[in-house]
Amino acid sequence: MSTSVQKLWVDLNQELAYLSSEAGPTQLFTLIANWLRAKAQIIGDQKMTRWGLNFFLNITVDDYPHELSELAVEDEIAAFQSLEPRDIDTFLMRVRDILWQSIVLISDRTCPRCGEGLETLYDPDLDRPVFSCRFHRWAEMPDRTEWGGGMLVPITRQNLKRFGLLREPN
Numbered sequence: 688m689s690t691s692v693q694k695l696w697v698d699l700n701q702e703l704a705y706l707s708s709e710a711g712p713t714q715l716f717t718l719i720a721n722w723l724r725a726k727a728q729i730i731g732d733q734k735m736t737r738w739g740l741n742f743f744l745n746i747t748v749d750d751y752p753h754e755l756s757e758l759a760v761e762d763e764i765a766a767f768q769s770l771e772p773r774d775i776d777t778f779l780m781r782v783r784d785i786l787w788q789s790i791v792l793i794s795d796r797t798c799p800r801c802g803e804g805l806e807t808l809y810d811p812d813l814d815r816p817v818f819s820c821r822f823h824r825w826a827e828m829p830d831r832t833e834w835g836g837g838m839l840v841p842i843t844r845q846n847l848k849r850f851g852l853l854r855e856p857n
């Protein structure tokens with residue numbers, strides 16, 4: 688493991704140590720996004736782009752249904768802290784996964800291959816929601832036909848409402 692990856696990992700772990708044990712996905716997202724913003728220059732634009740990390744720096748977290756995230760914050764942090772990343776790409780991929788899961792809504796739909804809940808995502812080119820498995824290359828359209836590919840991002844609160852996908856809290 689190169690020194691710079693280790694430094695970044697240790698640095699982020701120190702930040703995470705300040706997070707309250709009560710913290711939810713929203714606090715975790717904000718902490719990591721702020722950390723990433725401060726480190727973006729060190730990480731470099733090529734790596735930031737490769738892992739789609741600029742997306743998280745350019746969004747307003749409240750535009751996303753972060754309060755509905757099913758991310759188990761304590762478990763996620765423990766896993767992150769217990770495993771030293773072997774290289775910068777592994778590290779950035781894990782950072783990205785945590786940010787992603789902090790703002791993604793798991794739908795009522797399940798993956799036909801593994802039975803896990805599909806993530807509710809959005810295809811900006813089609814302007815349609817897409818439901819995608821994070822463990823498999825499976826993504827489907829609202830009518831359950833297979834998605835044709837392209838770019839997917841977490842869906843905003845506004846788009847969830849527009850497509851009638853937001854379950855209002857009781």
Ligand SMILES: [Zn+2]
Pocket residue numbers: 798799800801802803820821822823825
């Ligand atoms: Zn699956």
